[in-house]
């Protein structure tokens with residue numbers, strides 16, 4: 001089984017429990033981050049790894065959103081949420097971030113939250129994002145990453161094999177560098193929580 005299929009199976013397995021397991025973090029942190037960083041976005045938007053669709057209610061009713069995810073079971077919950085929301089401006093599709101079946105230069109924004117910890121080849125996925133962004137487009141990421149603090153980074157490195165084995169999640173990814181390696185330019189960066197572990201990155205298509 002290839003790495004992407006392994007991630008897909010892992011998320012299919014935890015899909016039924018995902019909302020429960022993440023409800024505390026959602027209330028304390030992600031709900032306000034989604035409100036601040038997603039609600040103002042307009043135009044044609046792609047969310048990669050939309051999961052169970054917790055972000056759906058934060059999107060502006062006037063935007064056009066395509067949400068993709070590799071896991072059918074995660075998407076199933078997102079589809080229920082979408083139906084409950086009654087939104088007609090949102091489409092959901094099963095797709096791999098590493099191989100987007102989408103046109104070049106087609107999105108004003110691409111959004112991710114806690115996704116590039118699990119995409120097996122993050123630079124490949126980020127290059128795909130770069131390809132589908134319009135020249136004026138922006139990538140908005142809310143991700144947990146490798147800390148610059150030596151002690152926190154050591155804890156992340158030590159625990160990474162366990163989180164990777166159990167959930168497919170890597171907690172020691174240098175996502176900032178991966179964005180740069182994919183050819184994009186970071187234009188804004190904020191520490192969101194746990195010192196510099198949870199970060200916001202805003203990047204432009206051309207580095």
Ligand SMILES: C[S@@+](CC[C@H](N)C(=O)[O-])C[C@H]1O[C@@H](n2cnc3c(N)ncnc32)[C@H](O)[C@@H]1O
Pocket residue numbers: 004007008011048049050051052053054068069070071074095096097098112113114115118119120
């Ligand atoms: C930790 S969950 C985050 C879900 C959602 N973004 C949120 O904030 O609740 C990671 C999501 O990324 C998806 N994912 C992982 N690798 C992917 C890939 N290569 N392509 C598309 N989705 C992927 C998983 O299936 C899962 O739904």
